[in-house]
Amino acid sequence: MRHILLLGLALMLACQTPPKPRGPVTPTEPVKKFLGTALGVISAPDSVQALRLEPRLGVALENVDGFKILKKGPMLSAAQIDLLKSLIQDEKSYDFAHVKRHPMDPTISFLFKKGTDVVHVSVSFDGNLWQFSGFGKKEVEDNDAVRGELLKLAEELFPGDAGVKGEGGKK
Secondary structure (H helix, E strand, O other), rough: OOOHHHHHHHHHHHOOOOOOOOOOOOOOOHHHHHHOOOHHHOOOOEEEEEEEEEEEEEOOOEEOOEEEEEEEEEOHHHHHHHHHHHHHHOOOOOOOOOOOOOOOOOEEEEEEEOOOOEEEEEEEOOOOOEEEEOOEEEEEEHHHHHHHHHHHHHHHHHOOOOOHHHHOOOO
């Protein structure tokens, strides 16, 4: 019986099609309205760097919206940038209809640069939120729909760092 169950499980896994890679996404009007001017930087950055943040507000010389930068991570590859852009520009990545009451406590941020313009996209895995800041504006929204993809990217960028999984930055 055990062998039959294992064989059945193996057949199910073999028959599943692998997930399709994300392609370019054209932002819809709600996404354009939400991101505003920041969309120009996000859609065509010169570079994107990962930053590991302390999820509690505090005093630090180097910070992103008051969250201390614990570590400057790698520059994202072209494929990683394309994935992140597609997640950000896809309306299905958001839940504009509901508001969460969880505090924004990011553990990772993506620093988008285009010329002298800068936009931060900070991610909280505890509350499944992301915050977009730049051009004097901060917007927070739900990221439940893409949490898994964001987490996988964070684990690639900061391998072995338990804090990116929403454990309050503790190792």
